[in-house]
Amino acid sequence: MTNSKEFPLQExxxxxxSRCGTEFGCDLSGKCWCAExxxxxxxxxxxxxxxxxxxxxxxxxxxxxxxx
Numbered sequence: 001m002t003n004s005k006e007f008p009l010q011e012x013x014x015x016x017x018s019r020c021g022t023e024f025g026c027d028l029s030g031k032c033w034c035a036e037x038x039x040x041x042x043x044x045x046x047x048x049x050x051x052x053x054x055x056x057x058x059x060x061x062x063x064x065x066x067x068x
């Protein structure tokens with residue numbers, strides 16, 4: 001049995017999108033909204049942290065267009 005005092009629950013962290021500044025939460029338990037997205041981008045880009053849903057989708061569209 002795991003001792004819960006050794007591994008305290010991680011609280012969701014509050015982030016600001018690296019591109020637009022929109023605030024959002026990230027659930028460090030692995031249940032973050034970004035895991036639901038179909039886009040898989042190498043993250044983070046140098047100097048960036050997580051992106052909000054809208055900016056992630058825009059970045060995925062741009063990466064897809066560049067690959068064509």
